[in-house]
Amino acid sequence: MTHSSASRQPVALGLVGLGTIARNQHLPSLAAVPAFRLAAIASRNATLDTLPGYPDIDALLAAEPEVTAVSLCTPPQGRFEQAASAIGAGRHVMLEKPPGASVSEVEALAAMARAKGVTLFATWHSRAAAAVEEARRLLANRKISRVEITWKEDVRHWHPGQDWIWQPGGLGVFDPGINALSVVTRILPSALHPVSAVLDVPENRQAPIAARLSMVTADGAPVEAEFDWRQTGPQTWDIRVESDGPEILLRMGGAELHVAGEKIIAAADEEYRRLYARFAELIATGASEVDLSPLQLVADAFLLAERRTVAPFHDPALPG
Amino acid sequence: MTHSSASRQPVALGLVGLGTIARNQHLPSLAAVPAFRLAAIASRNATLDTLPGYPDIDALLAAEPEVTAVSLCTPPQGRFEQAASAIGAGRHVMLEKPPGASVSEVEALAAMARAKGVTLFATWHSRAAAAVEEARRLLANRKISRVEITWKEDVRHWHPGQDWIWQPGGLGVFDPGINALSVVTRILPSALHPVSAVLDVPENRQAPIAARLSMVTADGAPVEAEFDWRQTGPQTWDIRVESDGPEILLRMGGAELHVAGEKIIAAADEEYRRLYARFAELIATGASEVDLSPLQLVADAFLLAERRTVAPFHDPALPG
Numbered sequence: 257m258t259h260s261s262a263s264r265q266p267v268a269l270g271l272v273g274l275g276t277i278a279r280n281q282h283l284p285s286l287a288a289v290p291a292f293r294l295a296a297i298a299s300r301n302a303t304l305d306t307l308p309g310y311p312d313i314d315a316l317l318a319a320e321p322e323v324t325a326v327s328l329c330t331p332p333q334g335r336f337e338q339a340a341s342a343i344g345a346g347r348h349v350m351l352e353k354p355p356g357a358s359v360s361e362v363e364a365l366a367a368m369a370r371a372k373g374v375t376l377f378a379t380w381h382s383r384a385a386a387a388v389e390e391a392r393r394l395l396a397n398r399k400i401s402r403v404e405i406t407w408k409e410d411v412r413h414w415h416p417g418q419d420w421i422w423q424p425g426g427l428g429v430f431d432p433g434i435n436a437l438s439v440v441t442r443i444l445p446s447a448l449h450p451v452s453a454v455l456d457v458p459e460n461r462q463a464p465i466a467a468r469l470s471m472v473t474a475d476g477a478p479v480e481a482e483f484d485w486r487q488t489g490p491q492t493w494d495i496r497v498e499s500d501g502p503e504i505l506l507r508m509g510g511a512e513l514h515v516a517g518e519k520i521i522a523a524a525d526e527e528y529r530r531l532y533a534r535f536a537e538l539i540a541t542g543a544s545e546v547d548l549s550p551l552q553l554v555a556d557a558f559l560l561a562e563r564r565t566v567a568p569f570h571d572p573a574l575p576g
Numbered sequence: 577m578t579h580s581s582a583s584r585q586p587v588a589l590g591l592v593g594l595g596t597i598a599r600n601q602h603l604p605s606l607a608a609v610p611a612f613r614l615a616a617i618a619s620r621n622a623t624l625d626t627l628p629g630y631p632d633i634d635a636l637l638a639a640e641p642e643v644t645a646v647s648l649c650t651p652p653q654g655r656f657e658q659a660a661s662a663i664g665a666g667r668h669v670m671l672e673k674p675p676g677a678s679v680s681e682v683e684a685l686a687a688m689a690r691a692k693g694v695t696l697f698a699t700w701h702s703r704a705a706a707a708v709e710e711a712r713r714l715l716a717n718r719k720i721s722r723v724e725i726t727w728k729e730d731v732r733h734w735h736p737g738q739d740w741i742w743q744p745g746g747l748g749v750f751d752p753g754i755n756a757l758s759v760v761t762r763i764l765p766s767a768l769h770p771v772s773a774v775l776d777v778p779e780n781r782q783a784p785i786a787a788r789l790s791m792v793t794a795d796g797a798p799v800e801a802e803f804d805w806r807q808t809g810p811q812t813w814d815i816r817v818e819s820d821g822p823e824i825l826l827r828m829g830g831a832e833l834h835v836a837g838e839k840i841i842a843a844a845d846e847e848y849r850r851l852y853a854r855f856a857e858l859i860a861t862g863a864s865e866v867d868l869s870p871l872q873l874v875a876d877a878f879l880l881a882e883r884r885t886v887a888p889f890h891d892p893a894l895p896g
Contacts, residue, residue, distance in 0.1 A: 333880075336769075358876035359679075360769035360869075364794055367767070424772070425880035447687065449656075449680035452744070462882060474684055549680075555875040556678035560653075560745035562782060563883075 266293040267348075267539060270323040272313045272338055273330035274299035276418075277352060281381075282329055285528035291536030296320045313338045317345045325375075325539060327532075328352060331420040332427075336361045339376075343368045348375040350535045354434055355379075357425035359548050359555050366546045376544040377535050380438035384530035385510025386523030391497075392443040394515065398499035400444060403479040405436045406494045408487035411465070416573035421463065428455075428463025430554045432493075433483035437550040439495055439510050446474040450553060453561035458569040465569055469557050586613040587668075587859060590643040592633045592658055593650035594619035596738075597672060601701075602649055605848035611856030616640045633658045637665045645695075645859060647852075648672060651740040652747075656681045659696075663688045668695040670855045674754055675699075677745035679868050679875050686866045696864040697855050700758035704850035705830025706843030711817075712763040714835065718819035720764060723799040726814045727756045728807035731785065736893035741783065748775075748783025750874045752813075753803040757870040759815055759830050766794040770873060773881035778889040785889055789877050 269292045271282060286294045296308045298316040303309035310316040313326065325348040328335055332354050339356075342349045343365065355378035356362040362378060369376035382388070409432055411421075420426045427434065441448070448471045455464035465486060471479040493509035502516035513521040538545055589612045591602055606614045616628045618636040623629035630636040633646065645668040648655050652674050659676075662669045663685065675698035676682040682698060689696035702708070729752055731741075740746045747754065761768070768791045775784035785806060791799040813829035822836035833841040858865055 357880045358770050359879075360767070360872055360876050364767060364769050367794065424882040427879075447680070447684060449684050450678055474687065552680055552875075555872075555879040556680050558878040559679075559747075559875040560677045562744040 266291055267325050267536065268293050268295040268320075268323045270296045270298060270313075270316050270320060270326040272298045272316070272326055272328045273352075274302040274304070275329065278329045281528040282327060285532050288529050289532040289536065292325070292532060295323050314341055317341060317347065324348060325350070325535070327535075332357050333420060333423065333425040336365065339365050340368060343372050343374055343376070346372060346374060348377075348535075348539050350377045350379060350531070353378075353380050353438065354427060354431070354551050354554075355546070355548070356551070359552050362546065362548055362551070366544065369544055373542070375535070375538045375542070376546055377538050378546045378548065379531045380435070380442075380547075380550060381527040381531060382435035382439050382510050383442050384527040384534075385439070386526065387506055387513035387521040388439055388442060388510045390513055390521060391504055391506055391510075394501065394504055395443055395497060395499065396445055398445065398501045400446075400473055400475065400477040400497060400499045402477060402498040403440060403444065404494075404496045405440065405479070405481035406492050407433050407436045407482070408484040408492045410488050410491065411485035411569075412572060417571065419571070419574060422461045422569075424462050426463050427554060428457075428461070429465055429467055429483045429485045430557070432485075433467065433481070434550050434554055435509060436481060436483075436493070436495060437553050439506065440479065441547075441549045441553070443495075443497070443506075444473060444479075447549070448473045448479050448553070450556045450560060453557040455558070455561045455563045456566040457563055458567060459565045460568040460570075465566065467557070467561075469553075471553070584860075586611055587645050587856065588613050588615035588640075588643045590616045590618060590633075590636050590640060590646040592618045592636070592646055592648045593672075594622040594624070595649065598649045601848040602647060605852055608849050609852040609856065612645070612852055615643050634661055637661060637667065644668060645670070645855070647855075652677050653740060653743065653745040656685065659685050660688060663692050663694055663696070666692060666694060668697075668855075668859050670697045670699060670851070673698075673700050673758070674747060674751070674871050674874075675866070675868070676871070679872050682866065682868055682871070686864065689864055693862070695855070695858045695862070696866055697858050698866045698868065699851045700755070700762075700867070700870060701847040701851060702755035702759050702830050703762050704847040704854075705759070706846065707826055707833035707841040708759055708762060708830045710833055710841060711824055711826055711830075714821065714824055715763055715817060715819065716765055718765065718821045720766075720793055720795065720797040720817060720819045722797060722818040723760060723764065724814075724816045725756045725760060725799070725801035726812050727753050727802070728804040728812040730808050730811065731805035731889075732892060737891065739891070739894060742781045742889075744782050746783050747874060748777070748781070749785055749787055749803045749805045750877070752805070753787065753801070754870050754874055755829060756801060756803075756813070756815060757873050759826065760799060761867070761869045761873070763815075763817070763826075764793060764799075767869070768793045768799050768873070770876045770880060773877040775878070775881045775883045776886040777883055778887060779885045780888040785886065787877070787881075789873075791873070
């Protein structure tokens, strides 16, 4: 008897949450990855005409026993209960970033998944950007001297009406900022930890609209990050790495690689296709992938940060 | 050739930091633990007549090569550099609680200690309280149904003039609160993670003066903690555990154990003697002990907490 990939049936998958990221990324990527067959949706407010829809994940799990994998793209604050339900029902689980509202709760999910023998995949979509693995390869044996992260975007453009990002557990500007942290923790050859942080919190909000985070690698190299959600005009998602080799510059959130000033890679966005391909691979091999170092850095930043109150933020897409 | 404990010379130890906790706890405990010989002090401001004194740990390490172990009881904000210096110089390191200003930085120290082959001991003094291990034993096979932590003390009495506790990284009311978390993470038979938190932060301070933290065990039992630094009159450090067995009540920070209402243990404070005896044991066996779960819970609480501004706090022991 032989095993061939051609004979493998696609995995029936349930998508939980049907917001912006689900519609813009998860649905088209699932359509392009033959390892999965989108079989059902769970969403409080939305449905798709072509698929069975359920008001919540528990209804989906109960009604769709052949759905063996679920992908959660709901806000992080309620994701633990959903993931715990799915794992408890013996389903494989893929988590949108950030994987939860705390490091401890995702560690708890990882322990549950181990006990149940199912796959847990805590995704970091920016790690799947086109140039990230090549940057990692180029830096693998380098002595890093300085890293600069500049992550500046317009929250009104990218997150209209997303009130949960301002709520406790919503991370504020670290919601995009954690993408940068997921990349640096992947490309740098040693671990890093925060030294100091300043969070600028609008006086009418719980979460920061801007932040400075000073970190250091295990080898003592400074890693300086500037996150700002008030950037109009050109948007910036850059990571610059100085070392004993040529300067490495990742731009566009990891889609572009410049080496010593020359553009080496500039590729189309296939992050979510890669995530789903990786999820299929993890399921097939019975493995999990849960690296919480980006969320740990954010939790640590919140722990040791100085907070400053700044001007109130009003979302034009929300009433009030 | 035989090895006997009688023939073992005491380990020469350097004490770094000579504040309240050093004078009240570390000095008398070191005098009572024969495994150590206090050989030198590093303190910016203070000296002891009877011992060599140095302005900082680097001066101590350079001048005292026979000091093979150091104990750090400085504030957590600057402790990483001190510990990294000591480990880099091949010395064993014991850390006062909290072990650092972030989870990541203590993980970095643990990696350094492994690479250097020296002992790192991240202490939690309340875990060494007299009744903690017996509470753990009684709960080992119990199904927990509810835990209540009540930790209320007068900051003016216990922390006069300690400005660092209010600074970023100083933890505020979680400085005592983490003692409770170090005990519950030791006595409960399963891990726990935070669900929600409310931090009450004085309008003139960075750190909370009071906090509510709702957690849950891996088995779904609620663990409710109330921390308050504004408690005058009777002081409370209680942990109550309801399960399918008799009620367990730890009082006085773990020094007293009540089982089903009956006082079973009420012992004198020997926490720091036990810590130093454990440090000697770890050094002798070439092991480290670094459990960061209490600090992780606090970092996670800061990450997902709602913050409320409360009345300003003025320390009568400080000018202004």
